[in-house]
Amino acid sequence: MSDAEEIEYPDDLIAFLESVWGWGFLSPGGPEEVARIVEGVDLRGKKVLDIGCGSGGIALRLARDHDAGEVVGIDVEGPVVAKAEERAEEMGLAHRVSFKKVTPGPLPFADESFDVVFSKDSMIHIPDKETLFADIYRVLKPGGEIAAGDWLISHDGEPSPEMATYIESEGLSFGMASPARYKSAMEAAGFTDVRLVNRNPWYKEVAREELAQMEGPLYEAAAKASSPATVDHNIQTWRLMLGVLETGEHCPHHLFAKKPD
Numbered sequence: 001m002s003d004a005e006e007i008e009y010p011d012d013l014i015a016f017l018e019s020v021w022g023w024g025f026l027s028p029g030g031p032e033e034v035a036r037i038v039e040g041v042d043l044r045g046k047k048v049l050d051i052g053c054g055s056g057g058i059a060l061r062l063a064r065d066h067d068a069g070e071v072v073g074i075d076v077e078g079p080v081v082a083k084a085e086e087r088a089e090e091m092g093l094a095h096r097v098s099f100k101k102v103t104p105g106p107l108p109f110a111d112e113s114f115d116v117v118f119s120k121d122s123m124i125h126i127p128d129k130e131t132l133f134a135d136i137y138r139v140l141k142p143g144g145e146i147a148a149g150d151w152l153i154s155h156d157g158e159p160s161p162e163m164a165t166y167i168e169s170e171g172l173s174f175g176m177a178s179p180a181r182y183k184s185a186m187e188a189a190g191f192t193d194v195r196l197v198n199r200n201p202w203y204k205e206v207a208r209e210e211l212a213q214m215e216g217p218l219y220e221a222a223a224k225a226s227s228p229a230t231v232d233h234n235i236q237t238w239r240l241m242l243g244v245l246e247t248g249e250h251c252p253h254h255l256f257a258k259k260p261d
C-alpha cells in the first residue's frame with residue numbers, strides 16, 4: 001500500500017482498538033489468546049514471522065514471554081509499523097524484534113527463512129488464501145509450522161444480508177473465506193497436520209462483554225483515546241457483529257499446520 005492509498009488502521013482506530021483489546025492489540029483475547037495459539041509450539045530460540053503484526057504487541061510478547069529468538073513483524077500500513085518500532089525500542093527488544101512495512105503480495109523473504117509463521121486476525125485482509133499459504137510454505141523451513149488465528153466466514157457463498165451489513169459497518173477490506181477453503185488451501189500448498197479450531201463459541205461471549213464495556217465503563221476512556229464518534233460507530237458495529245456471531249456465520253478460527261521435514 002502506498003502512502004497515497006487509504007490507511008485502514010489510522011492512529012484514531014489504533015487508539016480505540018487498544019483501549020478495548022489492550023496494549024499493542026488490534027484483535028481480541030489479549031496475551032491469553034496468543035498463548036492458546038502458540039501453546040503446542042516450542043518458540044524458544046526460533047525465528048518467527050508475524051504476518052499483519054499491527055501495532056506490535058504480539059510480536060514483542062512472542063519474544064519477551066514466549067522466548068522466540070527472533071521475530072519479524074510485517075504489515076502493509078505505516079502508522080501501525082511506526083508504533084510497533086517505537087515500542088520495540090522502548091522495551092529494549094529491537095535487537096530481536098523487527099518490523100517492516102511491506103506491499104501486499106509475495107512475502108519479501110528468501111525460501112526457508114522461518115521456523116514458525118504466526119498471524120492473528122490479519123489474513124482476513126488477504127483474499128487469495130491459496131497464494132498466501134503457498135507463499136507461507138515457501139518461506140518456512142522444512143519442519144516449520146503455522147500457528148495462527150483469523151476471522152473466517154462459515155461458508156463461501158454470498159454473505160447473508162446481516163453479514164454484509166456487518167462487514168460494511170467495519171469499513172475494512174475483509175476478504176473472508178470458509179474453514180473448508182482455508183483447509184484445502186493449506187493442504188494444496190503441501191502442509192500436513194492441518195487443524196482448525198472454531199473460536200466462535202469463545203468470541204461470542206467475549207464480544208458481548210466487550211460491547212457492555214464500550215457502552216458502559218469504558219466509554220469515556222475509549223472516547224478520550226479516540227473520539228466519541230469512533231466509539232459510537234464501533235458500538236453499532238459490535239451490535240451487528242454479535243448478530244452474526246450468534247448465527248455462527250462469523251467464526252474466528254485458530255489455524256495450525258506443519259511443513260514436512
Ligand SMILES: C[S@@+](CC[C@H](N)C(=O)[O-])C[C@H]1O[C@@H](n2cnc3c(N)ncnc32)[C@H](O)[C@@H]1O
Pocket residue numbers: 009024025026027051052053054055056058074075076077080103104105119120121122123125126
Ligand atoms: C486486525 S489487525 C491485527 C493486528 C495484529 N495481528 C493484532 O492481532 O494485534 C490486521 C492487520 O493486518 C494488516 N494487513 C492488512 N493487509 C495486510 C497484508 N496484505 N499483509 C500484511 N498485513 C496486512 C493491517 O494493516 C492490520 O495492521
